[in-house]
Amino acid sequence: MKKQQICYNCGNPIDEKELTKEHVPAKNLFEGYDEKYKVNRITVAACLKCNGEYSPTDEDFRNMIGAIAKRKENNAIAEKTKRSLLRKDPQKQTFSIDNIGKISGITLNEITVEQYHKKNFKALFFDKYGRAIDENEYDIYVNIDEDDWSHATLGILGYLKDLFKRFKSGHEDILNYSLQPFRLGVTNPSQDDLQPDENENMFVGFFEYNKEHASLVIAVRKGYLEELKLKRAGNK
Structure with a gap:
């Protein structure tokens, strides 16, 4: 008997007619790259509703990468971004183009970008642990401001960088990542x-x-931060 698939996002069983795949990352980040870059791109099961819910974020995130792109390898993404923005309502004034045709400024919805990171975090969590992370049990936070990362944020980044291997989806130049439980005092030479x-x-x-943009995503069990505050207050 064929095992019923579970949606990476909502965690519910999926009827066969509602079964789709979520690709991590979305294929539009491979624009201009050779097909070999897409080999072994991670996919997870998704219900039709959840897949459709996040679809608009894929284009917005690609547009952000195209707008900030500095590497020549991402020129095709930048060109695709410009064409995409030109199709949008000019009254929204979401972007500006300089006198040589390059995007010189862009206004994007930060919430949409955060949703993209949450989506991929949840998908890679599902791929790694075989279960959906329950947002009734965990609060998920996204930090995308690389110019204003706090001492605590830098500590978490050091934890991931120094103690664990990086993984990739498709190709390390498109998406490389690390996802782990966070525990204080861990040593992990292997x-x-x-x-x-x-x-x-x-x-x-x-x-x-x-190689243009990075984020840190943190999932915290509900009530845990309050427990820490009470514990610290009791130790004073």
């Missing part, structure tokens, strides 16, 4: 993955796209 506990308090993930 850089092997940690196996999550049943009630893990935190998961953290670092994601770098097209």
Whole structure:
């Protein structure tokens, strides 16, 4: 008997007629790259509703990568972005183009960009652990401001960089990432993955796209931060 698929996002069983695939990352980030870059791109099962819910974020994120692109390898994405923005309502004034035809400024919805990171975090979490992360149990936070990362944020980045291996989806130049449970005082000379506990308090993930943009995503068990505050207050 064929095992019923579970949606990476909502965690519900999927009827066969509603079964789709979520690709991580979306194929539009491979614009201009050779087909070999797409080999072994991660896919997870998604219900039709969840797949459709996140579809608009794919184009917006690609447009952000195209607008900030500095590497020549991403020129095709930048050109695609310009054409995409030119089709949009000019009254919204979401972008400006300089006198040589390059995008010189863009206004994007930060919430949409955060949704893209959450989507990929949840998909890669599902791929890694075989279950959907329950947003009734965890709050998920996204930090995309690389110029204003706090001391705590830098500590988490160091934890992922120094203690664990990076993985890739498709090609490391398109998406490389690390996703692990977060535990204080861990030593890990082998850089092997940690196996999550049943009630893990935190998961953290670092994601770098097209060598142009990076984010940190943190999933915290609801109530855990309050527990820490009370514990620290009791130790004073």
